Amino acid sequence: GGLAFIDGQLRVGDVLLEVNGERLAGRSATSVMIADPHASYTLLVVRVKSAEVEAPLLAFGEQEGWLQSVRARDGVALALERSKKCWVVLQGAVLTLYEGGPRKGGKDPRSYNLKGGQCKTPVMQLRGAGLKQPPVIDAFLKSRTCPFTLTWPDKEVEHDLVFGASTSGDRSGWVKSINDSLKRLNAGAPTSGWLVKCPGRSKGPKWTKWRRRWFVLTPPTDGASPVFRYYESPSAVPSHPLGTVVLNRSAQLSAAPRGGRAHAFSITSQGVRETKPITTILAATSVEDLARWMRTLHEAIAASGGMIGRSATLQAIAARQKVPSALVHLDQLKMMDKSNLMQQKPKKLRDVLEHMHVDFSDVPLPKASKYTTIEDATLEYKTELVRRIVSARAVAGISQTFTIHADRSNK
Numbered sequence: 001g002g003l004a005f006i007d008g009q010l011r012v013g014d015v016l017l018e019v020n021g022e023r024l025a026g027r028s029a030t031s032v033m034i035a036d037p038h039a040s041y042t043l044l045v046v047r048v049k050s051a052e053v054e055a056p057l058l059a060f061g062e063q064e065g066w067l068q069s070v071r072a073r074d075g076v077a078l079a080l081e082r083s084k085k086c087w088v089v090l091q092g093a094v095l096t097l098y099e100g101g102p103r104k105g106g107k108d109p110r111s112y113n114l115k116g117g118q119c120k121t122p123v124m125q126l127r128g129a130g131l132k133q134p135p136v137i138d139a140f141l142k143s144r145t146c147p148f149t150l151t152w153p154d155k156e157v158e159h160d161l162v163f164g165a166s167t168s169g170d171r172s173g174w175v176k177s178i179n180d181s182l183k184r185l186n187a188g189a190p191t192s193g194w195l196v197k198c199p200g201r202s203k204g205p206k207w208t209k210w211r212r213r214w215f216v217l218t219p220p221t222d223g224a225s226p227v228f229r230y231y232e233s234p235s236a237v238p239s240h241p242l243g244t245v246v247l248n249r250s251a252q253l254s255a256a257p258r259g260g261r262a263h264a265f266s267i268t269s270q271g272v273r274e275t276k277p278i279t280t281i282l283a284a285t286s287v288e289d290l291a292r293w294m295r296t297l298h299e300a301i302a303a304s305g306g307m308i309g310r311s312a313t314l315q316a317i318a319a320r321q322k323v324p325s326a327l328v329h330l331d332q333l334k335m336m337d338k339s340n341l342m343q344q345k346p347k348k349l350r351d352v353l354e355h356m357h358v359d360f361s362d363v364p365l366p367k368a369s370k371y372t373t374i375e376d377a378t379l380e381y382k383t384e385l386v387r388r389i390v391s392a393r394a395v396a397g398i399s400q401t402f403t404i405h406a407d408r409s410n411k
Helices: 003-007 029-035 049-057 135-142 168-188 287-303 312-320 325-334 346-355 374-395
Strands: 015-019 043-046 063-073 084-091 094-099 110-113 118-120 146-151 160-165 191-197 211-218 227-231 243-245 252-255 265-269 278-283
Touching: 015 029, 063 135, 063 168, 084 168, 118 168, 135 146, 135 160, 146 168, 160 168, 191 287, 211 287, 252 287, 265 287, 346 374
Parallel strands: none
Antiparallel strands: 015 043, 063 084, 063 160, 084 094, 094 110, 118 146, 146 160, 191 211, 191 278, 211 227, 227 243, 252 265, 265 278
16 A cells, blocks of 8 residues: 555565665665655566566455465364465365466465365463464464364364364454355255165054165255255265155154164154044264264254154153153263363263263362362363373264154154
8 A cells, every 4th residue: 555556666565685785684774765865766566477477366355365375174284284274265166276376387276165164263371371272273373373173063174174274363353254155055965874774654554574664854944944955865866765754843852762773863843634643763883973963953843943842742742752851961961062062061071081981080079289270180181081081082982863753654
């Protein structure tokens, strides 16, 4: 916005060597001008050739700019991975990284689909106390950049992306733009995946085996109800569904282990042509799938006006299938992120570790000392408990199941 910008002869990236024939030799041009004032000045400028040709090659989108980037997993940079300066472009649901800028002959860009992603800034403090950061975040902080992360909890992308923006304002802009794209993407995108389905209660013998089916949940849009269908395989979508689970105002989602399959959930609902509520039972293969299906089904049912205890019949069915609420609560707690876990009381964290069969007997109880307050000791104690919960969740590979009640057929 100064005179040089208005004049247009100088450009960003130009290097000044001389002012009126006097070499700068490390001095600023301003200091030389102040020491020897004139009405006008003659400048010797070096302009890097690529600065002229690179600008037209830069890709643009809904959001673009320079960021430091590194690929990481569990808070640690991948082997042989170093932070790199990238030109990053957000266009729709795709984030593209150009290492060093999109120059002709440069490295091929890396593109990432945002579907299933989560974009967050690190939590630096909890109740006024600083929190220890993962190594990859700590490295960005030491380089005086403002980090934020893009992760895929369901492993659509096997690694995380950690970015460093030059200012907190730039970081806020990127996080907002990416989260806005994720909201638009999730609003109309179906959730799909394999679930094991319990055979219908109205058809077939009770010893019929559970069957693996491909389920597709399309969320409600523009007043239309959500649709939850299942197929023989992904190749059968969308032409040949085997059946549909009704998700309307009568629908109820609840936890209900069945048939020796733990951590299950159920959907009980009644269609327009049905004389009584029907319950469908499904089972998932992992804790990640459990969280994903429960979250998306809860949102779909809530949008349809469904709620627990809408009718006496549904309430009675739910009561017969009810799981101890304490166990359900512990399952929910162990799936929380670090920041939410840190807000729990130490006793609750110990209960979660016991529920996960993780030993914590070697962690000393918090107590004040000459050098440590009870508040600091408690924070350190909780941090170690949370670390063990997160590590056990990531390493143990706990297999969990979902149960959904609402079978319309024996398919």
